[in-house]
Amino acid sequence: MGLLLVGEGALMLVCSAIGFFYSDEGALPFLFSALFTMAVGALSLMGSPLKKEDIDKRMAYLVVTSVWVVMSLFGTLPFFATGAISNFTDAFFEMMSGFTTTGATILEDVEVLPKSLLFWRSLSQWIGGVGIIMIVLAIVPSLGINSYSLYSAELAGPLKSKTHTSVSATVRNLCVTYLVLTLIVFTLLCCGDMDFFSAITHTFSGISSGGFSIYNSSISQLSAYSQYVLAAAMWLSGINLTLFYLFVRVRFNDLRSSLEQFFSYTFVFIILALVVTAVLNQTMDYDLSKSLRLAFVQTASVVSTCGYVVDDTTQWLLPVNFLFLLFCLRGGMAGSTSGGLKVMRVLILEKNVRNVMRNRLHPSAVNPVRLNSKPVASDVIYNVTTLFFVYCFTVVVALFLLIMDGVSTTESLGAVVGAITGYGPGLAECGGFGNYAHFPTFSKWVLAFCMLAGRLECITVYMLLLPRFWKR
Amino acid sequence: MLHFHTRIFNGKLVARLLGVMLLVMAGFMVFPAILSFCYNDGALHGFLQSIATMIILGVFFRNIVGRSASYEFHEKESFWITGVVWIVVPIVCALPYWHVGVLPHFIDAVFESFSGFTSTGSTIIRHLDRVPKSVLVWRSLTQWIGGMGFIMLAIAFFRKLKVGTLHLYSAEFSGTIQQKIHPRISTTVSRMWYVYVVFTVLMFVVLMLLGNDFVDSVCLSFSTISTGGFSPRPDSITSFSEYTQLAVTVFMFLAGTNISLLYYLLLCRPRMIWKSEEFRTYLFVILVASVLLTLMLFGQGVDVGKSAEYSLFQVVSTISTSGYYISMPQGWMKVIPLFLFMLMFFGACSGSTGGGIKMARIMILFKYVRNQFVIMLHPRAVAPVKIDGKVIKMDYINKIFAFLFMYFIFMVSGAFVLMCCGFGLADSMAVVSANIANIGPVIDTMGASWCYADFPLAAKVTIIVEMLMGRLEIFAIIAIFSPSYWRR
Numbered sequence: 001m002g003l004l005l006v007g008e009g010a011l012m013l014v015c016s017a018i019g020f021f022y023s024d025e026g027a028l029p030f031l032f033s034a035l036f037t038m039a040v041g042a043l044s045l046m047g048s049p050l051k052k053e054d055i056d057k058r059m060a061y062l063v064v065t066s067v068w069v070v071m072s073l074f075g076t077l078p079f080f081a082t083g084a085i086s087n088f089t090d091a092f093f094e095m096m097s098g099f100t101t102t103g104a105t106i107l108e109d110v111e112v113l114p115k116s117l118l119f120w121r122s123l124s125q126w127i128g129g130v131g132i133i134m135i136v137l138a139i140v141p142s143l144g145i146n147s148y149s150l151y152s153a154e155l156a157g158p159l160k161s162k163t164h165t166s167v168s169a170t171v172r173n174l175c176v177t178y179l180v181l182t183l184i185v186f187t188l189l190c191c192g193d194m195d196f197f198s199a200i201t202h203t204f205s206g207i208s209s210g211g212f213s214i215y216n217s218s219i220s221q222l223s224a225y226s227q228y229v230l231a232a233a234m235w236l237s238g239i240n241l242t243l244f245y246l247f248v249r250v251r252f253n254d255l256r257s258s259l260e261q262f263f264s265y266t267f268v269f270i271i272l273a274l275v276v277t278a279v280l281n282q283t284m285d286y287d288l289s290k291s292l293r294l295a296f297v298q299t300a301s302v303v304s305t306c307g308y309v310v311d312d313t314t315q316w317l318l319p320v321n322f323l324f325l326l327f328c329l330r331g332g333m334a335g336s337t338s339g340g341l342k343v344m345r346v347l348i349l350e351k352n353v354r355n356v357m358r359n360r361l362h363p364s365a366v367n368p369v370r371l372n373s374k375p376v377a378s379d380v381i382y383n384v385t386t387l388f389f390v391y392c393f394t395v396v397v398a399l400f401l402l403i404m405d406g407v408s409t410t411e412s413l414g415a416v417v418g419a420i421t422g423y424g425p426g427l428a429e430c431g432g433f434g435n436y437a438h439f440p441t442f443s444k445w446v447l448a449f450c451m452l453a454g455r456l457e458c459i460t461v462y463m464l465l466l467p468r469f470w471k472r
Numbered sequence: 473m474l475h476f477h478t479r480i481f482n483g484k485l486v487a488r489l490l491g492v493m494l495l496v497m498a499g500f501m502v503f504p505a506i507l508s509f510c511y512n513d514g515a516l517h518g519f520l521q522s523i524a525t526m527i528i529l530g531v532f533f534r535n536i537v538g539r540s541a542s543y544e545f546h547e548k549e550s551f552w553i554t555g556v557v558w559i560v561v562p563i564v565c566a567l568p569y570w571h572v573g574v575l576p577h578f579i580d581a582v583f584e585s586f587s588g589f590t591s592t593g594s595t596i597i598r599h600l601d602r603v604p605k606s607v608l609v610w611r612s613l614t615q616w617i618g619g620m621g622f623i624m625l626a627i628a629f630f631r632k633l634k635v636g637t638l639h640l641y642s643a644e645f646s647g648t649i650q651q652k653i654h655p656r657i658s659t660t661v662s663r664m665w666y667v668y669v670v671f672t673v674l675m676f677v678v679l680m681l682l683g684n685d686f687v688d689s690v691c692l693s694f695s696t697i698s699t700g701g702f703s704p705r706p707d708s709i710t711s712f713s714e715y716t717q718l719a720v721t722v723f724m725f726l727a728g729t730n731i732s733l734l735y736y737l738l739l740c741r742p743r744m745i746w747k748s749e750e751f752r753t754y755l756f757v758i759l760v761a762s763v764l765l766t767l768m769l770f771g772q773g774v775d776v777g778k779s780a781e782y783s784l785f786q787v788v789s790t791i792s793t794s795g796y797y798i799s800m801p802q803g804w805m806k807v808i809p810l811f812l813f814m815l816m817f818f819g820a821c822s823g824s825t826g827g828g829i830k831m832a833r834i835m836i837l838f839k840y841v842r843n844q845f846v847i848m849l850h851p852r853a854v855a856p857v858k859i860d861g862k863v864i865k866m867d868y869i870n871k872i873f874a875f876l877f878m879y880f881i882f883m884v885s886g887a888f889v890l891m892c893c894g895f896g897l898a899d900s901m902a903v904v905s906a907n908i909a910n911i912g913p914v915i916d917t918m919g920a921s922w923c924y925a926d927f928p929l930a931a932k933v934t935i936i937v938e939m940l941m942g943r944l945e946i947f948a949i950i951a952i953f954s955p956s957y958w959r960r
Contacts, residue, residue, distance in 0.1 A: 319891045326884060349877055356874035360947060361548065382866070385873040386844045389837055392880070396814070403810050409898035427897070459848065466845055 033077035061463045067131065068452055071124075072096045078120055084113050089441050096448040098124030099131070100455035101337055103211025103307035103424030104415075106436045106444070110216050115197060118214045122201035129208025129337035130178060132455060133241055134171050177245045182207050185233040192225045206230050209237040209338045211307025211424045217433050218309040224293055227310060231300040238265060238304030238332025260372045261333050261343045265303065268343075272327060273299040279320055298324075304332045305339040307424025314432040321427055325414065328421040339422025339454050341391060345384045347371060352381050390458045395420060398450050405443045415439070419447040420454035482549050484541035486556055491534025493557050493622055496629065497565055498526040500613060504568070507687075508606035515604040518572030526564055551951040557622045558944060562589045568610055574603050579932055583924065586936045588614030589622075590943035591825060593701025593795040593912030594935065596924040600706040605687045608704045612694035618943070619698025619727075619825035620668055627661045664731045667738060668825075672697045675723045682715050696720055699727045699826040701795030701912045708913070709785075710799045720796060721785050728792030728820035729754065749860050750821050750832045754791070757831070761815055762787045768807060790815040793826040795912030809914075813902055816909045827910025827942050829879065833872050835859065840869050878946045882938065883908055889934045893927070907935050908942040 075098065076091035085091040090106045097104045098121055110118070185207050189199040198214055202222075205212045213219055219230060240258055273296045280291035297310040302324045313321060331340015351369045358367060368375035395416055402412035414426025415436065425431045429438065436444065453461045463469055505519040545553075566578065566585035575581040580596050587594045588611055595611075597603060617625065654660045672693050679689035691704040703709060709717055726734060729751055736744040745751055762783045769779030782798060789796045790812045800808070819828020836857055843855035856863045883904050890900035902914045924932065941949060 318897060319888055322888055322891055322897065352870065353874040353877050356871050357947060357950060360871075361551070361951060378866070381870070382844070385870070385877075386841050388877070389841055389873070396817075400810065400814060404807060409810070410896065413897060413901075459845070463845060463849065466849075468846065469849060 033074075033081045037074045037077060061460055061469070065452070065456060065461050065464055068096070068099055068128075068455065071099050071127075071131075075099065075120075075124055078117060082114060082117055084117055089444050090437075093436065093444045093448050094121070095124060096451050097419075097424070098210070098212065099128040100422055100451040101125050101128045101132070101208045101210040101339070102419060102422045102451045102455075103205065104418055104426075104430075104436055104447070104451070105212065105424075106439075108435055108437045110214060118201060119197075121212045122204040122210070122214070125208045125210025125212055126182070126204035128455075129210065129237075130175065132337055133174055133178065133335070173245055174241050177241050177248075178207070181233075181236060181244065185229065185236075188229045189226060192229065193223050194226055202226075202230060203233070206233040206306065206308070207237050207337075209234060209304045209306040209332065209336070209422065211301070213308060219297070220310050220312075220433075227293060227297045230308060231297040234297075234300040234304045234306040234308065235266075235269060237306060238336050238338040240333045240335035242335055243333075256372065258333070258344075258372065261347065264347060265333050265343045268327070268330070269299060269303045272303065272323065275323075276320060279317060283317055284315070299327075302327050302423065303330070303338075304336070305421045305423040307418070307422075309425055309432055312432045313425070314428060314434070321414075321431070325417045325427075328417055328423040331421060339420075341388065344371070345387065348376060348381055348384045349388055352385070387457060387459060390462065391420070394450065394453055394458055398446050401446050402443050405440050405446075407439060407443055412443075415443075415447055416450055419450035422451065422454055481552075482542060482545050484538045485543065485545055485549060486538075486553050487533045488538025488541040489553055489626060490557055490560060491530045491532065491538055492629075493561050493626065494526050494530030494533065494564060496625065497561060497617075498523045498530060500617065501526070501565075501568065501610065503613065504606040504610040507609055508604065511605050513604035513606055515568075515572045515606045518570075519568055519606065519610075521571045522567035525567055529564060551948050553626075554623055554944065554948045555952040557626075558589075558940060558948075561622060562586045562614075562618075565589070565614060568607065572604060572607055574607055579929060580925065583932050583936055584611065585614060586939050587912065588612075588700065588702065589618030590910055590939040591615045591619045591698045591700040591793075591827070592907055592910045592939045592942075593695070594907060594924055594939070595702060595912075596932075598923060598925050600704070605704075608691050608702075609687060609694075611702045612691040612700070612704070615698045615700030615702055616672065616694035617698075619700060620665065624661055624664065627658055628665050660732075663735060667731055667735045668697065670738060671723070671726060671734065675719070678719050678723075679716065682713065682719060684712070684716060688712075692716075692720065693723070696723045696794065696796075697727050697825070699724065699792050699794045699820060699824070699910070701789070703796060707799055709796045714781075717781075717785060717798065721788050724788050724792045724794045724796070725758070727794070728788070728824050728826045730821045730823035731825070732823060733821075747860065750835065753835055754821050754831050757818055758784075758787055758791055761791070761811075765808070765811060768811070786812060787815065790911060791818050791828075792820045792824075793828045793909055793911045795906070795910075797913055809902070813905065816905050816911055819909060829876065829909070832859065833875070836864055836869060836872055837876070875946065878950070879908065882941050882946065886934050886938045890931055893931045895931070903935065904938055908938040910939060910942045 072092060072095040075095035076085075076088065079085040079091040079094065085094065085107070093104075093106050096102075103125070107113070182203055186199055186203040189203055190196065194202070201212075201214050202219070204210070211218075215221060219227060222230070239262065243258060243262065246252075276295035276299055277288075277292050280286055280295055281288055284291065286294065294311050297308070298313065300306070301308045301310070305328050313324075329340055330346050331342050332338025334342040334344045348369060348371060351371070355367060355369055359365065368378075369381055370376065398416045398420070399412050402416060403409055407415070408428065411426060411428040411430055414428060415430050416426075418424050418426040418430070425434070428434075430436050436447070439447070501519060501523050505516060505523065508514075508516040508519055562585045563582055565588075566581035569575040569581035569584055570578050574597060575584060583594075583596045586592075587596070593615070600608075654663060675693035675697060676689050679692055680686070684692070688704050691702065694700070695702045701708075705711055709720055712720075726737075729745075730748065733745045733748055733751055736742070762780070765783035765787060766776070766780045769783060770776055774782075782800065785796075785798055786808075788794075793816075817829055818834055819830045820826025822830045822832040836859060839857045839859075843857060846853055846855050857869060858864065883901075886904040886908065887897075887900040890903060891897065895903070899914075906912060906914045924935070927935070
């Protein structure tokens with residue numbers, strides 16, 4: 001934990017450097033926050049002589065959840081120090097939205113912020129993206145936490161082995177992949193008409209499926225080329241990172257184990273985009289190329305739960321927005337930075353339902369749920385269904401709390417789904433180019449909790465709330 | 473229809489049963505026809521016309537298409553029988569509304585009929601006060617029949633059906649935890665009908681004693697015992713006396729409990745009832761929700777007695793999926809519709825006439841999820857889900873999950889269609905959830921119900937589908953339309 005804080009402080013130093021470079025007013029405050037964070041980190045590092053091997057299962061749950069909370073807590077420091085956000089709730093919401101790669105903002109006017117802060121926002125998403133990939137793909141399977149057994153089941157070849165060396169090798173490989181992807185997107189964006197700063201911030205937020213933009217109108221004013229590049233980046237960010245790695249290493253045999261999810265993900269993306277294109281072309285009097293562009297970019301943003309907004313989507317038809325909500329809930333592929341339930345789970349759920357129906361007609365037939373033509377263990381199915389239930393339950397409860405707090409029904413639904421899936425924008429006031437500034441304080445906390453729960457797939461977080469967890 | 477005449481599929485039996493059901497329905501229709509004759513309300517001609525049509529259709533299916541049918545059947549036929557009967561009979565039984573001229577568009581008549589037979593209670597009739605009394609009785613009678621179900625009727629009357637009745641029974645009647653009163657299905661079903669009739673008569677007597685007129689009492693007792701929710705008056709229960717409202721509350725509560733438990737009640741064995749975990753949960757949820765709602769209303773400055781009365785009525789009406797309502801004064805509270813909306817997801821007890829997800833399912837889900845957490849923490853722990861001390865099999869829980877997923881899908885897609893018709897997000901969700909749970913009217917902020925007559929055609933059809941899906945718990949209908957059903 002201490003190590004993480006030191007790391008976070010170091011990253012703030014980078015922001016401070018950016019501040020100096022652009023000579024804005026954010027440089028010095030960043031320096032202070034960085035030093036403070038590093039100091040706390042170093043202290044806690046010295047104070048706890050915990051060896052790495054000591055981590056047991058309960059510790060793992062605790063660590064995973066608290067990483068996000070602590071990172072967000074300290075991440076708020078620069079906002080106070082620069083005076084951009086004076087309110088703790090707002091700052092925490094913003095940072096939680098950053099580290100969980102959600103992209104929901106409470107800032108009414110982003111463009112007045114110092115560049116260093118803007119950079120910090122996007123960087124937090126990028127770090128959040130690395131974090132979830134490391135935790136989900138590398139660390140957690142080695143601990144054998146059940147709620148993620150899905151991922152370990154999906155991972156091919158070497159990633160399955162649980163020795164310490166291969167875990168760190170995995171982490172290294174994945175980080176390199178992530179870095180390379182970031183570099184590619186950055187280069188492509190620079191090739192267009194974007195300047196260095198906006199290119200790097202958008203790369204960070206895009207490849208991590210985050211969705212913070214440095215403009216009030218999100219990415220709508222960027223050139224068509226940049227938007228297409230970002231659409232591609234978002235689409236990539238919803239794909240299992242391991243796939244890229246395996247693809248580069250030409251290990252197609254291992255690749256096959258996630259092919260079904262990949263096709264389902266891409267197929268849905270294209271179909272949805274085409275449908276939206278048709279609807280936009282018919283209802284919004286945009287010409288074909290414009291509606292095609294808007295549809296593809298926005299759909300990419302939805303299926304990867306990124307959250308960039310390419311047009312004032314609140315003006316689009318309600319059914320389209322509703323579809324967007326649903327596909328946010330579906331999310332991207334397991335093992336990517338995207339949120340939602342994940343394509344693989346939805347596939348399993350769907351196949352399971354079909355199976356149950358078939359069994360009712362032919363009660364004695366034996367037909368397991370198959371994914372990539374391999375049978376899925378019933379444990380995994382039960383896990384997925386549990387998660388689905390818990391997920392729905394969270395949405396309903398959060399919805400209830402928000403409405404009780406005085407937020408309108410439509411807006412609450414959009415906000416809760418936006419938060420829990422990590423998409424970001426919701427419906428009505430908080431959708432499109434809107435923001436969450438006008439939400440009551442309590443609702444902001446509920447939403448921040450939803451972001452955390454959604455990012456860590458509910459079960460990890462709820463585990464901590466069980467009294468049984470703290471009993472020994 | 474391709475496999476209709478193959479050797480395996482007993483299509484003739486399906487036709488024969490359909491014919492019989494149509495004849496039975498024509499028989500039931502005689503009752504409102506007689507009433508119409510007594511009251512001379514001008515609907516007699518329409519009813520006679522409908523009865524004639526139904527007899528012709530019934531004889532056609534029973535004696536011509538289904539001639540010399542064998543009585544052997546399997547799962548496949550049982551789904552098919554359930555599906556066909558549930559789709560065709562309500563459509564044919566929509567004739568009186570059309571013939572009498574209450575609903576000039578046939579689709580509206582079909583809507584009303586489905587809303588009746590699925591015991592939902594969404595009404596499409598704009599001016600209930602101008603409707604002939606016999607039609608009001610027919611509306612409530614359809615709910616009474618649909619509350620138990622056509623198949624239950626068929627099993628009770630059709631003693632020749634022996635093999636495979638269990639499939640039929642479970643294809644229609646929601647049995648989560650089957651508490652069969654008797655090992656033989658047909659005996660169980662007869663006893664259930666007995667309980668059903670006894671409680672209906674009881675309620676009718678109580679309502680008459682409370683000073684309601686004949687038609688009101690008949691309609692209310694038919695619609696309450698079946699958890700239907702059609703009222704003979706346009707403002708639902710609002711204009712009835714307070715004692716009548718209380719009586720309705722009590723009978724709604726009873727109607728939402730498992731019928732086999734009511735059987736024990738008649739036998740004066742209350743301990744058997746208390747032993748049921750589902751019943752205790754049902755009671756608990758109702759009490760907690762009523763108290764919460766009372767507190768909310770009290771917080772708004774309504775006096776305690778009035779808010780408690782209102783809360784109890786509305787909570788019981790929603791959880792038992794009846795769908796009666798008492799209009800509340802304007803400006804009471806915005807949260808009430810939302811609160812009731814949340815309650816829609818519980819549903820009544822399994823084995824009752826109510827709809828929704830059902831209490832037992834919810835209980836099993838919660839227990840299961842709780843156990844999953846324990847297992848995740850202690851991987852070697854063994855934690856089976858138990859209801860009434862009995863272990864529930866994993867297979868069964870998986871079925872519930874599948875059901876829940878389908879329920880979710882149908883809700884969402886229904887809401888999507890409504891949104892395409894131009895309704896708002898919150899409205900569409902509320903309307904769809906109320907109809908798939910067979911509740912019916914949606915209480916909006918004004919305390920009044922929706923008028924389904926203004927809905928566009930696509931929306932009406934969607935709602936009909938939702939009602940049917942909710943009533944048959946999705947699988948029976950889906951099974952007929954799924955390709956794997958027809959394979960082999």
